[in-house]
Amino acid sequence: MATEASAPPADSTGARRPLPDDELVEMLHMLKLCRYFDERMEALYRQGRLPGAIYSGRGQEGTHVGTAWALRPGDSLFPTHRDLSAQLVKGLDLKRVMAQFWGRIDGYTRGRDGNSHIGDWQGNKTFTVMSHLPIAYPVAVGAALAYKLRGTDDVALAICGDGATSNGRWHEAINTSAVHRLPVVWVVNNNQFAYSTPNALEFAVPTIAERAAAYGIPGVRIGGGDVLAVYEATRTAVERARAGEGPTLIESVSLRWRGHAGHDPAKYMPEEMLQQHMANDDPVRNFEEYLLTEGVITKDDLEALMHRVEAEFEEGYEFALASPFPEPGDATKGLWVEDGYWSSEPGRGGGTEAG
Amino acid sequence: MATEASAPPADSTGARRPLPDDELVEMLHMLKLCRYFDERMEALYRQGRLPGAIYSGRGQEGTHVGTAWALRPGDSLFPTHRDLSAQLVKGLDLKRVMAQFWGRIDGYTRGRDGNSHIGDWQGNKTFTVMSHLPIAYPVAVGAALAYKLRGTDDVALAICGDGATSNGRWHEAINTSAVHRLPVVWVVNNNQFAYSTPNALEFAVPTIAERAAAYGIPGVRIGGGDVLAVYEATRTAVERARAGEGPTLIESVSLRWRGHAGHDPAKYMPEEMLQQHMANDDPVRNFEEYLLTEGVITKDDLEALMHRVEAEFEEGYEFALASPFPEPGDATKGLWVEDGYWSSEPGRGGGTEAG
């Protein structure tokens, strides 16, 4: 059965806040950055100034920031198309992320993929996202297996959506990780819709967390509107995994505020449902207010923070548009390790105008 | 959570036996036939007189006979390589079954497949077994969907083994059937081994039945040594499905008395475990003793029954060896419906000596 996340241990100072203030402020910065990025990118998409697709994570920043925050640099993250915010928290460079959206050579996939189908294994231990759901789950089992075989205390954390839990891979991966007691944390970002499909058409149980019982592992359900609750639940699970006690399933409940992708007006989403969630469970505003009430930040700090966020976005945007497209001749390189494409710097002669 | 199978309602006669005596006797006949067939076929295999492979179901006849007994002719059965006994109960002709083992034209697949990779959809509503596990589970969802869409009260029943529950298809099929409340009964023949792999390396929960909770459907666990308990649990689940109340998961626990296939000496099976099960949970002997104690049959009846069984086997064996091999020219026919291979009688000129 699902159990509520246990309260976090009081930190050294004896205060009840789970993290030092500077970290809390940085957490707010990431929440704001992810929200702002999401809004600006959608605007550019609507103006036809952004190629390809966008998958908004708005309304779910609490899940993404809270889970990724509990990871160390050596831990690995296996996200989906919806989880770019978690990758940013894990350390991806916004400039290179934006270069990827515009198909430029400085993007993490060197222009080979777009939008949130991104990752940076070599630098930040994030899996380069694949569309097929939830195909990174079995891969996370393998990373966790390596940690166990190697005897390190690293942990793998995988995220997928509510809809992806209906897929066989979800079951196989969690079951196998439980059999071998692997150091992995299974996160389900339950934003209540799979494209247009509501939870009720994806599974017949009230919660996803309670399915953990079918694997003999703990299941935790939390509200994604409270980033600290998500962080604490994840930290508990991560510590369990590090201690060799095996996997945990975390269901973080939120709502997808925008369409499945940029083109989707999401007419199927009940207006009232959306309004309520935006009013009560906005993870960004909730955390901002919490820090203000707690006196961790002031209104002025907040203003400065927003300027910083805007500047970061502008810097990323300029970087992206100034980055050249990949050279056409490189299209077929880098399939095999031995051609050396990935172990050397790529050509930068592709120009900045779409061919 | 798993619940024990509820006791069966007293039948019209007010007796506590769940079935009329003649049916009980016929049930014993099938148990004996399946056991005898299994033993004789293994002997022939060891003598090198049987081609291909055999997958013994010995020790699990209670599961196979008990579940299939609860089905009507119009209900469909989706079995695996291990479940030939269930197919015999559903109505397959032993003669044609044996013709299949010897690769003859009168086998249900016309010599295209061997051993228990058999089925008779047109005649007895059994799915022609495929090896990939548990690939018939999703197909059973489709049959059940058809019953629901058509508004009939037919039911689909699918069987797979304990090991197959680790596969993604198992999860997808049960989950989807629960979402659409389809008339299907999910049976797991838990014979405690998947080839050489024990339950503990397949899943990390004590029982398979309790996994039903993850799909919001009832889960029942019964001992396969008691054919009537299996029958009653299945009948309850079938009635639920007929009434439109959706799927049930049944775990019937037994032990695989022989190797995975004819070639496997099963050295990995703890001798004591096997001896204990054979001593206490032999579904055939248990039922025989039950009927003798209840006075439903006499020792003489039993002897007559065995003569009948032996005669049936001999008849099948002779039929099989007298049946011609398929004609070589037919090897590539019957892939497409329009070539008419399956809607006409096949050639019988293949001779009875292996080419």
Next chain:
Amino acid sequence: MATTAPVESGAAGHGAEPRGKRGDDGQATYLIAVAEALWEEMERDERVYMLGEDIGVYGGAFKVTEGFLDRFGPNRVIDTPIAEETIVGMAVGSAMEGLRPIAEFQYADFMSSGFDSIATVLGRYHYRSGVPLPVVLRGPSGGYVRASSFHSVNPEPWFAYGGGIKIVAPAFPADAKGLMKSAVRDDNPVMYLEHKWIYRRIKEQVPTDPDFVVPIGSADVKREGSDVSIVTYGALVHKSLEAAENLSQRGISAEVVDLRTVHPIDEDTVLASIAKTSRALVVTESYRFVGIGAEVGATIAEKAFEHLDAPVRRLAPQNMPVPFSPTLEDAFLPQVADIERAVEELSAW
């Protein structure tokens, strides 16, 4: 040809925009033609029903099934969980019980997630049991829309190899309508690939006769020519026609053969064209190695040897993911200029 601009922003061309209707001139897009065929077959035969992800309320990622739920109800337009193996299993099981399912894959790319149920069950069941499986699997395939690795695949060889599944890939609206009707009426499994680059780009007059069908297994010569035969299908039919037009300006007469069905292949039509031109260029979006072009090339080499005045050339992408960046995708997939160059080389032989 439409420019790629509107597609680049527009999420791989999939549809917020409604499907749209025939113009007063009776012209229909490929998208509309597919939907018309489905609608008419649903009207014609009660046993026909649809299942897939987001096909009901949403009307499908590309709006093919927009309006179907209202007309045919939730028992014939079924939204499924994200479980491709089971979607195919459901189609198979219900077909065994006499229904005629049409399963939509949100993208043909995700057919790989249902691979085992398609290749192992759907393709192999009839041969061993004699049970007909009138199942249609349909989905948008192909590239040229900046949709990158996982939304641009051409899966046809994956599913042709195992056998037992007919595979069609129309290039024109009328063919799309006629082939869909044939697919739904066929008693064998049929995989129906809709090219997403064509959906809203190509329109033409489409027959309204409810029994207009295009037979599965028949290719069609879309442009007559005498110097070189271009054998192709899908989006590349249009690019080949454009190339042929340009080549004619330079005095080269190219014939364009649209396979329409990629498994089995209409060898007669292909070989007749080679007999006429003595030169063959096989142009596919299907990858080069063991792709549809390999099969066509090997077949021509085996059965038209005495007619050939030049080697059978293949123009096809390498076997690797379709890249996202415009510079890469344009270099990676065959373009009109590539076709022209290859034809010129062949005719110079």
Next chain:
Amino acid sequence: MATTAPVESGAAGHGAEPRGKRGDDGQATYLIAVAEALWEEMERDERVYMLGEDIGVYGGAFKVTEGFLDRFGPNRVIDTPIAEETIVGMAVGSAMEGLRPIAEFQYADFMSSGFDSIATVLGRYHYRSGVPLPVVLRGPSGGYVRASSFHSVNPEPWFAYGGGIKIVAPAFPADAKGLMKSAVRDDNPVMYLEHKWIYRRIKEQVPTDPDFVVPIGSADVKREGSDVSIVTYGALVHKSLEAAENLSQRGISAEVVDLRTVHPIDEDTVLASIAKTSRALVVTESYRFVGIGAEVGATIAEKAFEHLDAPVRRLAPQNMPVPFSPTLEDAFLPQVADIERAVEELSAW
């Protein structure tokens, strides 16, 4: 050639019998050669480990890994649940972390159950991320052993099409050992197909040098000839050699080219042979339509056109399940007599 009798009873040749050892004469079966290579690579490199179904206590369905658990322990010989997608995922994830996994499929048939993780993840990940995936997927493939539809498949085209995975299919014990070593040492994904008909039938002297390797991507001429080139691999190399021997009695000189690696193909060796004989017969157990033979045939037609004196012939089974009954399987799969007939027709051209 061994008769088929002992195989017919013997459950598709899979093994209760122990794997066995080299004879005093130093000869090793193919089965032993594969096991030797795995053992030596496990000894050589700590990062190498194995996972799969029943490979530990049981030693694998065909006894390839017999004794490995005792020697290398449960951390390097891991029994997995029946979850092929996850077995592949585990291999990929652990390779990303620097391990060098070798995943066994109980039969190559069940690679279809892990299709998406193989084709989508394993084959496409490096191209998009630059992360090397030194993964070996191995399993017994092929027919001729009365094992019917689901224990006789030749899966190579399924996994060649998507790209990014090298595929080897040795026919001789020495090649088997040398190619396995190359596979384990390769930094790219390699699919290693072991032909179950060959396992215990073919033995020869096998090098004992721990660094003896056969390079991936190189074919080998197993018999020199001047009239016709037979291009083949796997079990059919042995049937082709038998056919070539018989043909030589009748004055026809056939060259037998063993591809050994089926993706990518060693075009130089194949084309050199055609340049010599001017006649090509491509013999595969891989199905005809979009099979490996289609690729080889199309490649020869494209690149050896000026050398060809006859059409490139393909001898391959139709695309459908391998049937069980002896009369059907013998008619369905290419036999020695079929090869002889095809060569005679070609040499008569």
